[in-house]
Amino acid sequence: MNVLVLGAGQLARMMALAVKPLNINIRAFDVSSGNVVDPLTSNIIFNDLAQGIEFADFITAEFEHIDHQTLATCQASGKLRPASQAIKVGGDRRLEKSLLTQCAVANAQHKIIETKADFDQALNQLSFPLILKSALAGYDGKGQWRLKDKTTAEEVWLDIKAFFDGGEQGVKHAVIAEQMVPFDREVSLVGVRDSQGNTLVYPLTQNHHSKGVLSVSIATHVNEILQTQAQQVFDSIAKELDYVGVLAIEFFQVGEQLLVNEIAPRVHNSGHWTQQGADTCQFENHLRAVCDLPLGSTELIRPTAMINILGEDSVPNEILNVASTKLHWYGKSKRAGRKMGHINVSGKSEAQLASRLMLLANLLPEAAFDELKPYIAGYQNSLSS
Amino acid sequence: MNVLVLGAGQLARMMALAVKPLNINIRAFDVSSGNVVDPLTSNIIFNDLAQGIEFADFITAEFEHIDHQTLATCQASGKLRPASQAIKVGGDRRLEKSLLTQCAVANAQHKIIETKADFDQALNQLSFPLILKSALAGYDGKGQWRLKDKTTAEEVWLDIKAFFDGGEQGVKHAVIAEQMVPFDREVSLVGVRDSQGNTLVYPLTQNHHSKGVLSVSIATHVNEILQTQAQQVFDSIAKELDYVGVLAIEFFQVGEQLLVNEIAPRVHNSGHWTQQGADTCQFENHLRAVCDLPLGSTELIRPTAMINILGEDSVPNEILNVASTKLHWYGKSKRAGRKMGHINVSGKSEAQLASRLMLLANLLPEAAFDELKPYIAGYQNSLSS
Numbered sequence: 001m002n003v004l005v006l007g008a009g010q011l012a013r014m015m016a017l018a019v020k021p022l023n024i025n026i027r028a029f030d031v032s033s034g035n036v037v038d039p040l041t042s043n044i045i046f047n048d049l050a051q052g053i054e055f056a057d058f059i060t061a062e063f064e065h066i067d068h069q070t071l072a073t074c075q076a077s078g079k080l081r082p083a084s085q086a087i088k089v090g091g092d093r094r095l096e097k098s099l100l101t102q103c104a105v106a107n108a109q110h111k112i113i114e115t116k117a118d119f120d121q122a123l124n125q126l127s128f129p130l131i132l133k134s135a136l137a138g139y140d141g142k143g144q145w146r147l148k149d150k151t152t153a154e155e156v157w158l159d160i161k162a163f164f165d166g167g168e169q170g171v172k173h174a175v176i177a178e179q180m181v182p183f184d185r186e187v188s189l190v191g192v193r194d195s196q197g198n199t200l201v202y203p204l205t206q207n208h209h210s211k212g213v214l215s216v217s218i219a220t221h222v223n224e225i226l227q228t229q230a231q232q233v234f235d236s237i238a239k240e241l242d243y244v245g246v247l248a249i250e251f252f253q254v255g256e257q258l259l260v261n262e263i264a265p266r267v268h269n270s271g272h273w274t275q276q277g278a279d280t281c282q283f284e285n286h287l288r289a290v291c292d293l294p295l296g297s298t299e300l301i302r303p304t305a306m307i308n309i310l311g312e313d314s315v316p317n318e319i320l321n322v323a324s325t326k327l328h329w330y331g332k333s334k335r336a337g338r339k340m341g342h343i344n345v346s347g348k349s350e351a352q353l354a355s356r357l358m359l360l361a362n363l364l365p366e367a368a369f370d371e372l373k374p375y376i377a378g379y380q381n382s383l384s385s
Numbered sequence: 386m387n388v389l390v391l392g393a394g395q396l397a398r399m400m401a402l403a404v405k406p407l408n409i410n411i412r413a414f415d416v417s418s419g420n421v422v423d424p425l426t427s428n429i430i431f432n433d434l435a436q437g438i439e440f441a442d443f444i445t446a447e448f449e450h451i452d453h454q455t456l457a458t459c460q461a462s463g464k465l466r467p468a469s470q471a472i473k474v475g476g477d478r479r480l481e482k483s484l485l486t487q488c489a490v491a492n493a494q495h496k497i498i499e500t501k502a503d504f505d506q507a508l509n510q511l512s513f514p515l516i517l518k519s520a521l522a523g524y525d526g527k528g529q530w531r532l533k534d535k536t537t538a539e540e541v542w543l544d545i546k547a548f549f550d551g552g553e554q555g556v557k558h559a560v561i562a563e564q565m566v567p568f569d570r571e572v573s574l575v576g577v578r579d580s581q582g583n584t585l586v587y588p589l590t591q592n593h594h595s596k597g598v599l600s601v602s603i604a605t606h607v608n609e610i611l612q613t614q615a616q617q618v619f620d621s622i623a624k625e626l627d628y629v630g631v632l633a634i635e636f637f638q639v640g641e642q643l644l645v646n647e648i649a650p651r652v653h654n655s656g657h658w659t660q661q662g663a664d665t666c667q668f669e670n671h672l673r674a675v676c677d678l679p680l681g682s683t684e685l686i687r688p689t690a691m692i693n694i695l696g697e698d699s700v701p702n703e704i705l706n707v708a709s710t711k712l713h714w715y716g717k718s719k720r721a722g723r724k725m726g727h728i729n730v731s732g733k734s735e736a737q738l739a740s741r742l743m744l745l746a747n748l749l750p751e752a753a754f755d756e757l758k759p760y761i762a763g764y765q766n767s768l769s770s
Contacts, residue, residue: 017405017406020402020716021402021711021712021714021726022714023716040405041423288705293702294703294705294706296710301686317678318679320673320679320681321679323664323684326665327407328406329408331408
């Protein structure tokens with residue numbers, strides 16, 4: 001089976017590693033160069049998309065910011081899974097919000113802003129503090145603004161306007177203003193749906209972000225009320241999109257209520273722990289769904305956490321002395337803040353996992369993992385209380 | 386880190402997949418073509434061994450039948466792990482038997498046969514039934530003869546003589562005559578030793594062979610008496626060889642006594658279950674040892690079994706419906722009896738594993754997996770009795 005992935009980053013690479021044993025060959029379309037490459041070696045296989053489409057039995061995507069012409073071409077081939085409409089939803093917060101409304105799924109109070117008048121209206125109708133996010137580009141903390149109150153409103157508006165003006169020509173830019181949710185925790189659900197409509201979800205993962213970028217995800221046995229709520233949201237969104245493959249949903253948890261923050265129509269950073277903590281990892285399950293193979297069990301095998309490695313191309317070898325620790329490098333060149341790899345670690349119990357996390361936090365350089373130790377300490381405390 | 390593997394089969398391929406996330410790049414020396422290839426794509430990287438050696442930080446092997454000139458060249462580079470002497474022991478039963486004697490390790494009564502006089506003497510000194518195995522070539526049931534009594538002795542001798550004459554010129558051929566061991570079970574131990582002399586072993590695996598080839602391996606929680614015995618044998622052999630990397634030892638179990646059958650100085654088919662049943666798989670641990678990284682825990686995560694796929698290039702997709710089932714194809718072209726891939730399956734308990742094995746046995750075609758169902762049925766019975 002041959003599959004073309006739109007995007008040639010670490011997600012395509014991890015898909016390739018996960019499904020090589022299933023005799024599924026992954027080729028990756030590098031949107032910046034226009035080449036189709038081997039995601040494990042970066043060797044160029046074809047120098048245009050058309051040959052990549054011809055080669056593929058199925059086409060999928062590792063990210064949502066793909067130009068619409070490329071998506072349309074892939075959609076027309078009849079091989080694209082999930083469909084272009086689902087991928088677009090992940091790349092445009094306006095479509096995302098309208099999907100949530102359509103599915104009657106709880107999310108933050110918000111307003112779409114395209115003009116100064118929209119901006120002023122949002123400030124009057126919504127409660128502060130507000131977070132403003134670019135509708136089109138922007139993730140991992142980019143293209144975002146925060147407003148505590150009206151005092152810096154003019155300044156922020158000028159910055160947003162400059163952002164609109166600096167964006168791609170001929171595209172209708174917008175930001176979404178959202179009421180900040182006073183959440184207790186950030187959690188996410190990764191799930192998978194096959195072309196017959198069967199769905200399976202992984203346990204909810206607890207996430208910690210640092211400077212807007214995911215830093216740690218922890219997957220353990222979960223609160224059934226929250227898990228059921230999340231699964232209902234997953235099922236209704238995935239059904240509405242007639243989705244095929246892995247889909248991730250980020251939530252704000254407020255008490256025992258989940259509010260959708262974001263949808264990612266793809267395998268997700270907060271699902272990397274599944275490589276060693278779940279019966280079937282998200283990468284294999286995505287390709288099982290895309291290739292019409294039976295879905296694999298999403299059961300938790302043992303409590304597992306993931307730590308992102310950002311902007312560093314080495315970590316002390318000693319971390320491999322911590323039992324159940326696996327290192328996953330993406331083979332990328334070093335750049336400040338770049339996702340370079342991740343560390344997975346498991347424990348037989350949540351307490352054992354927490355103590356292994358603390359061992360890792362003590363071995364990793366504080367400069368590069370600055371929020372790790374306090375976060376793990378807080379997590380450990382939450383277990384003993 | 387760059388590692389050259391001598392041999393370009395499925396073991397090199399699974400090493401490459403296992404350690405790509407550690408940023409270890411594996412190249413494989415294909416002894417038949419003399420090329421150095423990418424074990425995942427078979428693309429030729431270099432067309433001679435010298436460039437492969439130059440490229441490598443370390444050199445290791447995926448099989449023991451490597452010509453001595455190649456081994457000497459690699460040894461001279463100072464990069465070969467394990468050392469050539471250890472690899473040769475695996476490729477010559479005379480050296481293997483003398484190692485076992487040196488380590489005072491229990492094994493079957495045996496005689497080395499190079500001449501008709503040796504043959505006659507062996508038949509007089511050993512008890513029937515006998516098994517005769519080629520000292521140099523031969524594994525997976527090839528180069529073996531059985532003698533129930535003296536009646537077919539002349540016939541077998543002529544066959545052995547023809548085997549000697551048909552073997553490589555200028556090499557001293559031999560067979561080892563061994564008393565057949567009336568074993569209760571065949572088990573094997575896979576372990577790893579680092580360059581500092583630290584060792585870790587996986588749980589003993591119960592193996593079932595079909596026509597001389599491994600068919601099923603089952604790893605569960607084991608009898609501590611046997612495990613300790615096996616570990617002592619492992620430690621003494623590995624120390625004697627100053628071994629670095631993964632080493633496998635096959636045993637005959639007679640009551641609570643283990644007799645060494647064979648040593649394999651490499652990752653081993655009976656250790657493939659570690660890909661999903663152990664904290665660190667044998668492929669990663671082999672490379673951790675070779676590259677001087679800390680060894681990974683060899684703990685059993687959950688009872689796990691492996692079924693070999695021999696001579697078949699497809700199996701029903703329905704097997705993927707059985708929970709905790711993973712399919713590992715080697716990307717080889719179909720040939721009768723060839724090791725084409727394997728299936729790993731796990732269970733929370735041994736009973737759950739056994740019932741999943743039976744589900745698989747019922748889905749797999751009987752013609753190609755002819756001894757599977759009765760063996761699994763017997764295994765299931767042994768659990769309930």
